[in-house]
Structures are given as structure tokens and as C-alpha cells.
Amino acid sequence: MDVTPELTTGVWADVVGQPEAVRTLRAAVRAADLLARGEPAPAGAMTHAWLFTGPPGSGRSVAARSFAAALQCTSGEGCGHCSACRTVQAGTHADVRVVVPEGLSISVSEMRSLVQASARRPTTGQWRVVLIEDSDRLTEGASNALLKAVEEPPDRTVFLLCAPSDHPEDVSVTIRSRCRVVQLKTPRPDAIAEVLAERDGIEPRMAQWAASVSGGHIGRARRLATDGEARERREAVLSVPLGLRRFSDVFTAAGGLVKASETDAVAANEDRNEAEKEELRTAMGAGGTGKGTAAATRGANAAIRELEKRQKSRATRSQRDALDLALVDLAGFYRDVLVVRSGSTAALNHPDFARSVSKAAAEWTSESTLRRLEAVLACRLALTQNVKPIIAVEAMAAALHRG
Template identity: 65%
Template sequence: MTVWRDVVGQPAAVAELSAAVADPSSMTHAWLFTGPPGSGRSTAARAFAAALQCPQGGCGECNSCRTVLAGTHADVREVVPEGLSISVAEMRRLVQLAARRPSTGRRQILIIQDADRLGERAANALLKAVEEPAPDTVFLLCAPSDHPEDVPITIRSRCRPVPLRTPSAEAIAEVLATRDGLDPETATWAASVSGGHVGRARWLARDEEARRRRAEALDLPMKIRGIGDAFAHAGKLVAAAKAEATEIAEGRDAAEREELAVAMGAGGVGKGVAAAARSAKAAERELEKRQKSRTTRNQRDALDRAIIDLAGFFRDVLVTRSGAQVPLTNPDRLADIRRAAGEWTPESTLRRLEAVLACREALNANVKPEIAVENMLLSLHRG
């Protein structure tokens, strides 16, 4: 067992990273992991960090490997943006920490997930550190391959690229069956409908609610028979996304508020209480801002999953209509796909697909979800 066991379907990337660990002359201080959603960018970056800290180059068994993979290693820090962007304050703080000498490990390592979400000022703060890195500091950036240009060129040009590919359904199914202990039939089904996204396959295999939401999204193309249907289903889709985001946020938000209250001395008496209360109010406002941003992102992520499912459906209709011998994205919906292929022309199917992709772009541009989704479903009705 090694640190690479969870890096699914990426033999070329694993070979390149393993060589850098083994040969210092192949090593550099900044790396950019790119790949489609679900390809395992952050998983590969974390495994690389573990291998760099491991005295044996990534055995997967020692304390260094276990703590890095568990996210508890003192010299490996990971930025996971919970809101819509990574703040400059957070980046400055992490860059300062990354410049220190390692305390227990061999290197200081900073992993930045979704580096395409760096704001301009946060990117400038990171750029200074990447331009003049400390001797033992390594930066591992992750960004989706469909938007690598969102990482500033000044940072990209100083990073060694590690391109990842979409894992095959067979590779994902094997992981779900052998490492997650799922029955082979469930593993094969989840892998076949995940679109090459390892995390989504695992989620669909384990979560009945996730399977229900996917089914509801894929029912939409054949359900919309009028303008009223488009508005009604748009409302349901947005409401479901909001409910999912609220469900995710409730417990965590309450725990964070309670932790902040304790940290700021809630209920204290004596000298300095008034000043502490004022500081607590400012901290509460900042926490509320972060929580609101996180909930907004969770809502958009929920809508994005439905949009990706719809895009896959229309792609399958085009594939079936053309007679191309390639795997379907949603093989379990073959009956609906064949029906749609018989009813719609290729041109109208393509227009529907373009409407779905336009909705995704609109949401990324901060268009109100209700308006973007209503426009998409009206376009699906018109064809």
C-alpha cells in the first residue's frame, strides 16, 4: 500500500510525481495540477505532499504519510475555498506560515484547491511567495482543466504542470468495489453514470437522496410540455438546491457560532467586557459573511450537478441519434434517450444542450438562480 492508492486512473501523473520524489534534480518548488472535475486533482496533490514528507518516498504506512493524508500534518496546509473566492487575508496568512522552516517534516507544503478562485489581490500575495520561495517550501495548486486560464499567467508560468485525465469507468468501479467495499453491481452502475467523477460515483453509490436528485434532474427533459411546466420545475429545482445547501450549513454554522462565542468570552464579567463585546460583534459579522458565501456556493454546486446531468442527457441523445459507437453518460436512461432521439432533430437537441451550458455560465456570472434556471427550462421547452 502506498500514498498513490487513491489516485485513480492516472499512471502517467503518478510516474512523473514519483520520479520527482526520488530524484531531487526533477523537483521544483511549484506545481499546478489540472484536470476535469472528479479526476482527483486534490487527491493527487495530497498524495504527492505525503510522498515528499515520507522518509521512504510515499510508503503510505508511516506517521508522516498517515498525517498528511488525514490533513493533520504540522507542515502541510491545505486551502479549501468554502466561499466564492479565496480571500487575500487568508492567502497572506498562509504564505507567511509556508515561509517558515519545517517543524516536524522535510518540507513546508501549501496545497491550494480551486486555485482558479484566487482573487486578484490574493493571487498577487501568492505570486510574491512563488517568485521567491523559501528553500524548503513547495506550492501545490489545483485548478480545473476547463478554466486553467483563471489562474493568473504570472503564477501558471512559474508552476510545473501535472495534467490529469478523466478516469475510466472500469477504474472507478474497481476502486469502489475493492477499497470502499461496495457490491460489484452497485459499483459498476455508479461508475457508469458518474461521468468519470470518482467522488460523485462514491456519493451516488452510497446516498439514496443523491440518486433521487439525479433522477429528478434527468426526468426534466421529457416532463416539460408547456411554459407552465418550465416555470414550475424551475422553482422546484432551485428550491431543492437551496434546501440541500441549508441542510449542509445548519449544523456547521451553529457549531461555528458557538465556538466563536466561547473564544470571545461570551458571558464573561469584569474589566474589559465591553471592549471584548465590540470585538465579538465584528467577528460575528465576519463569520456571518463567510457562512453566507459558503451557503451560496453550496447552492450553486447543487444546481451545477443537476445541470451537468442534463448536459449529459442531451449529449447522449445526440450520440444515439448519430449512431456513434461510444459509451453513454447515462446508460440507465436508455429508454428516455431513444425516445428523445426519435422525437427531436439534431439541431433542436443541440439548441437544448447549448441552453443548459448557457445556464451554467450565467450562474458562474452571478445571475440570480431563479432567472437562469427558468430561462434554461423555457429554452428546453421551445427546443
């Protein structure tokens, strides 16, 4: 079991299956506390820039946020109960700025504004913390703006970056070389199942199933365990490989995958979009009467159009993320077929689809299965290069049909 009781208390309870990372971060918190009091600390235990890497679902941003809370904690090394811990976890602490890219990238103007804010001294806590999720989405200009701050860090400021890996294509070499890397690993299914059952109150059998099919992605496991529609979408995706019997099925399957991702994106953003528009209208004086209302209305309309542009960019990202998740499931299916054909005893990504996997393994050669897997991976790459989703997915589905 990856969960160690003494490590999973307070804010660290949310960092699932990462005992080595938690030990490193807790040592850094102790060193940071000594430095804040002007006392000597162990060399190298604490630094001003950190890079959290690991596979999707490993909890990069969760670990970074827990670390930020522990740095601000007033009662210990991240007690989880004091006001500082609770406000950091809720995203409302005055000295912790969390950047979550709304669109497909983080712009240079946004990063310059962030770097400017990071230069200020903390107001209520001991540190000013800047946490950037998905830092692999930084544009070249934004990376250069961040690099200057990381090279000449302000006193009492800590930068926490999160990225899928520390490969130069994800995070520039110059930024990476100035960060201490915390490498997270894929949590074991039993650790995920324990968290779902004990912390989220999910029925143990459902928790075990969700953990076994989530690919080590904690958030995905939680969603599969609690959302019936998410389970239905997964089943629809995994029915594609054996459902491509005729060429006409290619277009049906591709359209279904893209439509499902669009629906998922709308569902994820609809309520938030409307709430943002309503807040903006109120802030801009919508519904007012008297002098100046015409000018205020024009200003409000312009602001709403700008907001709608940002919301559209966020929807595009949500759709791409939902579609990529479906492609990961598909890739896992073809990998399972290769496992069965090779006679390996390795665990399947989709154990509940073992019968379909065995049927495919009996019908396909290893070479054709590998070609299908490569087609899925090529589709994922095409989507990162802004190929229209329907075109990329239809090309992939045709390759899956052809074998």
C-alpha cells in the same frame, strides 16, 4: 484497467486511474529526498511549484495531497502508515497548509497571509508545502501576491495548485509558466468501480452502476452509491427534459432545480455552521460572569456576525456547485440524445435513462437538441457571472421547452 498494483500502494492508493501522473510524482519525491540530503538529483524531476489540472472528479486535490504526504513521508515514498503520511492526509501536519476556498474566491489578504507563512522553514518535515485547491478562484490581487512567492520561492517550500484546467482564464499565464503541470485524466468506470467495491466495501453491482453514471467523477460515484437522496435528486434532474410539456412546467422545473440545490447546500453546511458558532462563542467567553463580560459579549457578537458572513458566502458557493452538478447531468442527457440520433456506438453518460434518451431522440431533431444543450451551457456560464440562479435557470428551462 487503469489501476496498476505497484503504483497504488500507500498514499497513492487514493489516486485512482492516473498511473502516468503517479509515476511522475513518485520520481519527484525520490529527487526531493536526494535534494533534502544535499545530493544531486535528476534535472527537472523536482521543482518548487506544481499545477494539478484535469476534469472535475479526476482527483486533482487528492493527487496533490498524496504528493504532499509523500514529500513528508519518513518511511519511504508515501508509505501511508507513518505519522507524517497520516497527519498530512488528515490535514493536521504542521508543515502542510491546505487552502480550500470557503466562498466564491480567494482574497488577496488571505493569500498574503499564506505567502508570509510559506517563507518560514519547515518545523517537523523536510518541506513546507502550500496546497491551494480551486486556485482558479484566486482574485487578481491574490494571484499577484502568489506570483511573487512563486517567482522567488523560499528555500524548502513547495507550492501545489489545483485547477480545472491550465487555461489562462483559470490560472494566470505568469503563474502557469512557473509551474510544472500534472495533467490528470477522467478515470475509467471500471477503475472507479473497483475502488468503490474493494476500498469502500460497496456492493459490486451498485459500484458498477454508480461508476457508469458518474461521468468519471470519483466523489460523485461514491455519493451516488451510498446516498439514496443523491440518487433521487439525480432522477429528478433527468426527468426534466421530457417533463417540459407545457409552458407552466418551465417554472415548476426551474423552481425545483434551484430549491434542490439550496436544500443540498443547507444539508452540507448546517452542522458545520452551528459547530463553528459554538466554538467561537466558547472562545470569546460566552456565558461568563463578572467584570468585562459586557465588552466580551459585544466582541463575541461582532465576531459571530463576521463568521455568519463567511458562512453565507460558503453556502452560496455550495448552492452554485450543487446546481452546476445538476446542469452537468442535464447536458449529459442532451449529449446522449445526439449520440443516439447520430447512430454512434459511443457509451451514454446516463445508460440507465437509455429509454428516455431514445424517446427524446425520436421526438426531437438534432438541431433542436443542440439548441437545448447550448441553453444548458449558457446557464452554467451565466451562474459563473453571478446571475441570480432562479433567473438563469428559468431562462434555460424556457429554452429547453421551446427547443
